[in-house]
Amino acid sequence: MLEHIISEWIRCIDIYYVINSDGNYQFKSNEIDDQLENDMLEFVEANKALVQEQANTSNIQNDMLEALAQDQANTSIIQSHSQAYYTSRKLTEFFFQDKKSEGLEFEIKD
16 A cells, blocks of 8 residues: 555656645646545645754754854853953062062052
8 A cells, every 4th residue: 555655656746746846736637636636745745844844953053053152252251351360460460579679568469
């Protein structure tokens, strides 16, 4: 039974799909009975749904990649800030160490 349906699809589906893929479903043939037509129509609709699902999945993946890129940028900013803090701290220590040697005593307390 299934083998017969598949062989009928192979014989008819290419022409049916090309002519009716626009949604008008105008093509009729004496060789295609109502059941086969319904089966092919179901296949066409399922294919449209699959294409839409793949497009939606692609959009979700793009959104996830954008979010990941933003997270990486935020991490980079945080790392830059900690590096800036460290550099600022070292420069301050160096500056006040220089002032101590000149006899100017300043101290920064945390």
